[in-house]
Amino acid sequence: MRYRQADWDEPLIFELPLRERTGFAPLGEVEVQLVERVLRELGELARESLELPSLSELEVVRHFTRLSQQSFGVDTGTTPLGSCTMKYNPRLAWKMLLSEELAELHQSMLELESSQGVLELLYELQTWFSELTGLPVCSLHPPAGASGELAGVLMIKAYQRDKGRAHKDEILIPDSAHGSNPASAAMGGFRVVRIPTGRDGLVDLEALRFSATERTAGMMLTNPNTLGLFEERVTEICDIVHGVGGLMYYDGANLNGIMGWARPADMGFDIAHLNVHKTFSAPHGSGGPGAGVLCCTEELAEYLPGYVIAQVGGRYVLRRPSRSVGDMTSSLFNLPALIYAYIFILGHGLRGLREAAANSVASTNYFIKLIEGVDGIDLPMAPSKPRMHEVVLSAKKLAEETGVTANDVAKFLLDQGLHAPITYFPLIIEEALMIEFTETEPLEIVELYAKAIKDAIKLARENPAHLKNAPSSTSRRRLDLVRANHPLTLSPSYRVEKRGVR
Amino acid sequence: MSSIEELMKAAIPRDLLDRAIFRSIPPQPSPPWEVEKRIRERLERGPRVNLDRIFAGGPACPHYVHPVTLYILSRGEFLTAYTPYQPEINQGALQALYEYQSLVAELLGVDVVNAGMYDGASSLAEASLMAVRVKGSKAVLIPSNLYPSYRRVLATYLRGPEVTLVEYSIDERGAPDLGDLEDKGRKIKPSAVILELPTSEGVLHDRLREGIELAHSLGSLAISIVEPTLMALVKPPGELGSDVVVAEGQPLGLPMHGGGNRLGILGIKMDRALLRQLPGRLVGATLDVDGRRSYALILQTREQHIRREKATSNITTNTALNAIAAAVHLSLLGGRGLRYIASLIYERSRLGLEHLRRGGVALKYPNSRHYKNIVYALPPSSDARAIYARVLKEGFVPFSLFSRTERLAQSCFTEVHSPDTIEQFARTLSRAIGEEQ
Numbered sequence: 001m002r003y004r005q006a007d008w009d010e011p012l013i014f015e016l017p018l019r020e021r022t023g024f025a026p027l028g029e030v031e032v033q034l035v036e037r038v039l040r041e042l043g044e045l046a047r048e049s050l051e052l053p054s055l056s057e058l059e060v061v062r063h064f065t066r067l068s069q070q071s072f073g074v075d076t077g078t079t080p081l082g083s084c085t086m087k088y089n090p091r092l093a094w095k096m097l098l099s100e101e102l103a104e105l106h107q108s109m110l111e112l113e114s115s116q117g118v119l120e121l122l123y124e125l126q127t128w129f130s131e132l133t134g135l136p137v138c139s140l141h142p143p144a145g146a147s148g149e150l151a152g153v154l155m156i157k158a159y160q161r162d163k164g165r166a167h168k169d170e171i172l173i174p175d176s177a178h179g180s181n182p183a184s185a186a187m188g189g190f191r192v193v194r195i196p197t198g199r200d201g202l203v204d205l206e207a208l209r210f211s212a213t214e215r216t217a218g219m220m221l222t223n224p225n226t227l228g229l230f231e232e233r234v235t236e237i238c239d240i241v242h243g244v245g246g247l248m249y250y251d252g253a254n255l256n257g258i259m260g261w262a263r264p265a266d267m268g269f270d271i272a273h274l275n276v277h278k279t280f281s282a283p284h285g286s287g288g289p290g291a292g293v294l295c296c297t298e299e300l301a302e303y304l305p306g307y308v309i310a311q312v313g314g315r316y317v318l319r320r321p322s323r324s325v326g327d328m329t330s331s332l333f334n335l336p337a338l339i340y341a342y343i344f345i346l347g348h349g350l351r352g353l354r355e356a357a358a359n360s361v362a363s364t365n366y367f368i369k370l371i372e373g374v375d376g377i378d379l380p381m382a383p384s385k386p387r388m389h390e391v392v393l394s395a396k397k398l399a400e401e402t403g404v405t406a407n408d409v410a411k412f413l414l415d416q417g418l419h420a421p422i423t424y425f426p427l428i429i430e431e432a433l434m435i436e437f438t439e440t441e442p443l444e445i446v447e448l449y450a451k452a453i454k455d456a457i458k459l460a461r462e463n464p465a466h467l468k469n470a471p472s473s474t475s476r477r478r479l480d481l482v483r484a485n486h487p488l489t490l491s492p493s494y495r496v497e498k499r500g501v502r
Numbered sequence: 503m504s505s506i507e508e509l510m511k512a513a514i515p516r517d518l519l520d521r522a523i524f525r526s527i528p529p530q531p532s533p534p535w536e537v538e539k540r541i542r543e544r545l546e547r548g549p550r551v552n553l554d555r556i557f558a559g560g561p562a563c564p565h566y567v568h569p570v571t572l573y574i575l576s577r578g579e580f581l582t583a584y585t586p587y588q589p590e591i592n593q594g595a596l597q598a599l600y601e602y603q604s605l606v607a608e609l610l611g612v613d614v615v616n617a618g619m620y621d622g623a624s625s626l627a628e629a630s631l632m633a634v635r636v637k638g639s640k641a642v643l644i645p646s647n648l649y650p651s652y653r654r655v656l657a658t659y660l661r662g663p664e665v666t667l668v669e670y671s672i673d674e675r676g677a678p679d680l681g682d683l684e685d686k687g688r689k690i691k692p693s694a695v696i697l698e699l700p701t702s703e704g705v706l707h708d709r710l711r712e713g714i715e716l717a718h719s720l721g722s723l724a725i726s727i728v729e730p731t732l733m734a735l736v737k738p739p740g741e742l743g744s745d746v747v748v749a750e751g752q753p754l755g756l757p758m759h760g761g762g763n764r765l766g767i768l769g770i771k772m773d774r775a776l777l778r779q780l781p782g783r784l785v786g787a788t789l790d791v792d793g794r795r796s797y798a799l800i801l802q803t804r805e806q807h808i809r810r811e812k813a814t815s816n817i818t819t820n821t822a823l824n825a826i827a828a829a830v831h832l833s834l835l836g837g838r839g840l841r842y843i844a845s846l847i848y849e850r851s852r853l854g855l856e857h858l859r860r861g862g863v864a865l866k867y868p869n870s871r872h873y874k875n876i877v878y879a880l881p882p883s884s885d886a887r888a889i890y891a892r893v894l895k896e897g898f899v900p901f902s903l904f905s906r907t908e909r910l911a912q913s914c915f916t917e918v919h920s921p922d923t924i925e926q927f928a929r930t931l932s933r934a935i936g937e938e939q
Contacts, residue, residue, distance in 0.1 A: 005591065012795075013601045013833055022839030024568060031842050038735060038845040045708055045736045051608060054836030061570055064830055068577040070594035071586075075578025089582050092534050097759070098572065100553075101545035107761035108558040108902040109548065112890050117547030118760060127526045134522060143620040143763060144819040146806070154661050183806035183816035187631075189662035192811040230513050262514050266521040277819060285823030286595040287585040287617065287783065289763035305658070326658030330561055330623035330651035330750075331761035339541070346540065349531040350524050358506040365509060386513045414591045419584075425807065474590040476790040484788035484798045487774075491787040492614045492800065494604035496772060 001448060003417030006069035007475045013053050013063060014494050023057035070475040071286070072419055078445045079419035082390040082434025083178060083226055085256045085278035086419075090347065093282075093340040102335065110332055111318065118335070119316035123309045125338055128345050132353075133250075133272045134265025135295035139321075140338060141306025143329045145253060146180040148273030148292030149220070151305040153188030154325035155271060155296065156218040156247050158303050162323070165245060168217035172241065174203050176227060176426040178253055181220040190217060197428055201227045201381030203237055212244045222251035223267065224258065226426045226434070228364060228387035238268025247271065247300075252293075255279045256438065257361050257389030260354035264295075271296045276334070280341035291337035307332060359439035360389045363446050367391065367437065370450035376401065376457045380429055390436035392429050399431050404460035404467045406431040411470040411478065412456045418449055549894055556899040557854075557927050559704070559875040559914035561622050561649060561750040562758055566918055571755045571830045580826055585783070589798040590790075596797035599822060600785045602829035609733045609832070609840075610747045611740025612769035617783040618821040619766025622750030623652040626696070626727060627659035628781040628815055629746045629768060633694035633723040635779050635814075640665045643683065643692040643722070647672045649702040650905055652727075668692065676705030676867035678713055687720040694746075695720065698727045699739065703904070704851070704875030704912070705867055706732070711742045718743070730754055730767065731847060732873050734840040746770050753916075755831025756824055765824040780804060781815030783822075846917040847874050853924050854915035861932030866910065874916060880909040884938045892934040898927050900934075 025031070039046045055063070073079065079086040096102060102118075109115040122140055129138045142148035153171065160168045171185040174195045182192045193211050198204040202225070212219075219241045223231045231237065238248045250264040250272035256279045264272040276282045277290030284290065294304060301308075305325050307318040318332070348356060364387045371377060376398035379391065395406040410420030410433070422434040433453075437446055459466050471477065483489045491497045511519060532540075556564040575581060579594060586592035586599075603615045619625040630642050642660070644653070646669040657667060668690050670683040678697065687695060695717035700706045710726065717724035725746040726739035731753050739747045751765025752758070770776045778801075786800035806813040835843060851872045859868055864879040880886050886903055893900040901911035913931075915924060 010597070012597070012604070013829070014604065020838070022836045022842075023570070023834040024839045025835070025842055027838055027842055034849065035838075035841050035845045038848050042735060045706075047733075047735055047737050050734050050837035050841060052605060052835075052837035052840065053833055054838060055833060057570060057834065060830065060833045061573070063833070064574045064598065064826075065577070067594035067598050068574070068579040070592075070597070071579035071583055072588075072591045073579050073582035073584075075582045079582075079584055081584050084584055086582075086584055092538060094576060094581075096538070096541055096545075097757075099545065101548065101550060102759055103567070103757035104551075104553045104556065104564070105548075105760040106556050106558045106564065106758050106899050106902075107560060107562060108890075109899060110760050111902065112887055114891070114894060115548035115760070117544035120547075121541065121544045124526075131522070131524055131526055143624070144817070146816045146818045147620065147624075150662075150816055151658075154658065157661070178818075179806035179808065179810045179813070180816050180818045182811035183809075183813040186811040186813075187659075187662045187816050189664065230515070232515050235515075235517070258514065260524075261510055261520065262518045263522055266518055275819075283581045283823075284584050284819070285821075286580050286583045286592070286599070286826065287822030288820040289620070289822075289824060290819035291763070325661065327651060327654040328624070328658060329621045329764070330649065330655055331621055331764055333761060334763040335760040336763060342541065343537055345527060346532045346537045347534065350527045350529045352531040353527070358510055361509055361513065362506050386509060388513055410588065411590065414588060419591065420588050422587075471590050475593045476590050476794060476796045477792055479589050479790050479796050479798050480788050481798060484786050484800050489788075490800065492603065492777075492784055493600075493607040495607050496613050497787060 001416050003473050005474045008066040010063060010066045012494060016053055016055060016059065018054050019056065021054055021056055023055055023060050077417050077419060078441050078449065080421055080435045080437045082422040082436045083253050085436060085438055087281055087438040088440040089281055089283040089340065090343055093343045096339055097336050107332060113317055116316055119309055121342060122333060122338060123311060123316050125342055126309055129274060129293050129295055132259060133295045134263035135272055136298050137301040137304065137308060138293055138295040139304040139306050139308050140293050140333045141328060142292035142294055143334050144290045145273055145275040145292045146184060147328045148294045149180055149184035150187055151294055151325055151328055152249050152271045152273060153184050153190065155300055155303040157188055158323060158325055159300060160217050168215055170215045171217055172211055172219040174221065175428050176225050177220060177222060178251060181251055185220065201229045202231055205233060205236065208237060208240055212240050214244060216241065216244045216246040218247040218249055220249040220251055222254045224254050224388035227381055227392050228390040229382065229385060230388055234267045253278060254389055257357055259357040260350055261357055270300060276337045276341045281344040282337035282340035289334060291334035356439040363437040363441060364389060364391050366443065367446050367450055370447060371453055374454055374457055390434060392426065393433040394429050395431040395433060398457060398460055402460040402464050404464050406433050408467040409456045412467045413452055414471040415473045416452045418452055551897060551899050554918045554920065554923055555897055557913040558899045558902045559912035560902040562752040562764060563874060563914040563916055564918050565753050565916055567755055567757050568834055570834055571827050574830045575823060575827055580823060586799065593797060596785050598826045598829055600787060600797045602825040603785060605829055605832045606767055607769060609730060610769045611738035612747050613772035614777065615767065615769040616780055617785055618825040619768050619782055620821060621764035621766045622748060623655035625748035625766035625768040626652055627656045629725050629748050630656060630694055631659060632779045632781060633725060634663060634665055636775050637693035637723060639691050639693040641668055641690040641692040642694045643668050643670055643687055644696045645670060645672060645678055645698060647701055647703050675870045676701060676703055677707035677709050680709060680712055680716060684716055692722045694723045694725045696725050700729055700732065700873040703866060703877040704872040706871045706873040710739060714743050729874060731840065731844045734844040740771060751824060751828050754828035756827055763821060763824065765821045765828055779814055782817050782820055843917050850915040850919050850924060853921055857925050857928030861928045863932050863935065875912055875914045877904050877910050877912050880911055880935065881939045889934050889938045893931055896930045898930055900931050
């Protein structure tokens with residue numbers, strides 16, 4: 001496919017010509033006098049100058065429009081990053097979020113329970129999330145998945161202490177887990193015990209039995225796992241951990257492939273977080289904001305973070321769980337992301353949610369069929385088993401034979417107007433390419449992607465330099481990442497660049 | 503569908519498949535007009551109050567959000583993109599984030615600002631954890647009047663490493679009591695001393711510089727919490743030597759959205775130890791193979807996807823889009839525009855204080871200079887919710903509860919409030935308080 005990204009020599013905003021103006025408020029004599037008077041009053045405290053760019057409204061619009069043209073999102077083209085669930089973000093939500101009722105809603109209106117309609121909407125969502133996880137109580141409070149993980153880990157800690165089991169200081173985490181899992185466990189004050197993955201791509205039960213001890217406080221697990229495989233022995237895993245008094249935490253990053261078909265609670269999990277910006281269609285915003293939801297069993301409900309919305313005598317009220325681990329943010333709920341989820345669930349209905357999950361699985365397996373047998377790329381771990389929402393390929397053979405790495409393949413894909421997969425993750429797969437199309441990508445795109453990967457492999461054998469030099473259709477070619485990270489050339493801000501303070 | 507069903511049946515063990523009976527999720531999809539109608543019905547049930555009649559305070563307050571900011575954020579290339587791990591195809595988002603970092607560094611007087619945390623409170627919590635890692639002492643000294651919500655978030659984050667929070671007191675004018683700060687500091691040797699300007703209660707005091715110097719004399723890091731617009735008018739903490747500066751970024755162009763998602767600002771001075779311990783993503787400038795200026799995520803070995811349990815934080819999804827919003831907002835205003843908006847907030851706060859005082863409202867610090875937020879006590883016997891509801895009926899959103907137990911309420915005054923509306927609000931509020939007494 002032909003692709004050429006916009007390529008502006010757009011200067012840094014500090015380098016645009018300064019025009020003594022503002023694109024926001026007209027500044028006449030009266031306004032200038034006010035500023036001078038306030039500065040005089042501030043005396044010693046007053047700041048002498050503030051060197052920020054001064055541009056017109058048009059210049060600002062043009063600058064950021066040009067920057068946006070040098071970026072790439074789901075709206076631009078397929079972005080099949082594994083475990084990121086980059087699905088379409090319904091525009092209806094954007095429209096609703098611009099309404100004054102939402103944009104200009106002050107937090108106190110929810111805290112003091114005046115906005116009953118919004119609370120009702122959130123209550124409905126709570127109920128739906130509860131139904132989808134099978135866990136009876138949910139808190140919509142965590143501002144992101146990882147924040148939900150930290151809250152969940154702290155719930156485990158508080159629960160174990162209350163049971164008089166403060167000696168339980170270990171959390172078990174498979175080596176295929178998302179990096180946020182061990183990071184959250186460590187932040188919660190736990191020692192992380194790594195559980196190896198067996199040759200079948202699933203948790204090694206022998207190793208788990210060995211590691212599950214009196215010190216085990218809990219285990220964090222995602223299912224389907226990051227290899228896209230359903231952990232078939234999940235019930236047994238939960239039994240082993242429960243058997244030593246541990247709790248099971250479900251990382252919901254990969255829920256998309258089983259949504260409406262199988263539920264964390266039925267598998268034996270006690271706590272689960274959901275990523276609203278993955279499974280439930282809120283946009284990723286070039287990195288965030290997202291939203292997390294944390295659900296749990298009745299037994300753990302009083303440990304949930306933030307607030308739970310309850311219905312009392314026909315009114316919706318905010319209830320703070322009595323043994324709550326605390327707040328994760330000074331906001332209550334990430335309302336914008338939750339509006340996306342509300343629209344997504346209503347727009348699909350249960351039938352549509354199940355279809356979405358099944359279609360995401362079908363896309364993955366169709367893709368596997370298309371690249372099957374291609375020389376150089378393997379499907380490691382249980383190659384004959386169907387994958388769920390995502391698949392991890394290995395370009396190890398290709399790298400060995402041609403020197404062309406997973407990273408080179410990724411850069412080649414960018415040149416076709418296709419976003420690269422996640423590369424080099426999970427860490428247990430060498431030269432990993434982790435791919436997740438989601439249900440919203442048409443099958444033609446899946447075919448196009450498979451063809452592009454085949455083209456890359458063919459080129460790797462014929463003309464590896466082409467891949468080594470990719471990309472060239474993007475606004476920049478490969479970057480000097482050594483320079484970017486070296487202490488002597490590190491430039492984390494214009495101020496540091498300009499003054500050379502390093 | 504049937505072959506797809508087969509696929510699901512092949513992948514998911516029989517005893518886990520279709521165990522649920524769904525009762526509340528509607529079984530069938532709804533068309534968009536019905537979804538929209540359903541949401542509108544819920545939104546319209548609440549009282550609708552214009553922005554300039556919202557006076558409820560806190561870290562997030564009513565501010566004008568320029569349509570240009572909303573327009574830029576609606577661009578799918580920013581809105582629907584993933585974290586820019588592929589820099590060649592995401593230069594735009596990376597440059598915008600670099601501009602955010604650079605603009606805010608300039609504003610706060612620091613050298614490095616990361617690409618965004620969840621909100622001001624989580625920035626404070628992560629900054630405190632960073633200080634504990636750098637300094638090693640498991641104690642942090644905080645002002646006794648810190649926003650209760652900030653304190654709760656801080657306490658949550660400090661549960662893991664089991665760090666103790668100790669309070670220093672605030673004097674009768676709402677400024678930090680430096681004597682008490684010093685006494686407590688000598689006793690506990692904290693990793694960080696938390697300072698604020700303005701304070702959570704809105705007091706604009708002149709003790710930040712001394713507070714920072716005191717923190718350093720105790721061998722602690724100084725972490726300053728600021729209101730970002732005020733930094734256009736006063737010497738920013740970075741210039742006064744503060745090691746870390748944190749702020750809530752909502753005043754820089756974000757709609758309130760009921761609390762919504764926000765923007766945690768976190769900045770540090772250029773210091774190797776701090777930089778190594780910095781949580782979150784960071785964008786840096788570099789060159790591409792053609793020698794053209796380019797941007798990429800840097801120092802990623804601090805982060806969870808590489809360092810796992812040894813990462814400086816678990817943060818993954820952050821608030822990049824809101825950071826881009828702040829960059830657009832600051833670019834639109836420019837230095838002069840921001841100084842004007844901040845001067846308006848300063849003036850409106852003074853006017854607010856005056857009218858509340860005239861109305862007999864029990865101001866906590868009637869004679870102190872305030873910026874944006876003002877705290878007052880509701881009568882001990884009164885019902886805060888009843889007062890709130892009464893004023894709401896008159897078309898104003900009056901306050902946030904600063905402290906439920908002490909019945910302290912907080913209102914804010916910003917550029918969106920005209921002098922007439924402020925006067926009318928103060929009158930309405932004092933009448934409602936009187937009637938509820």
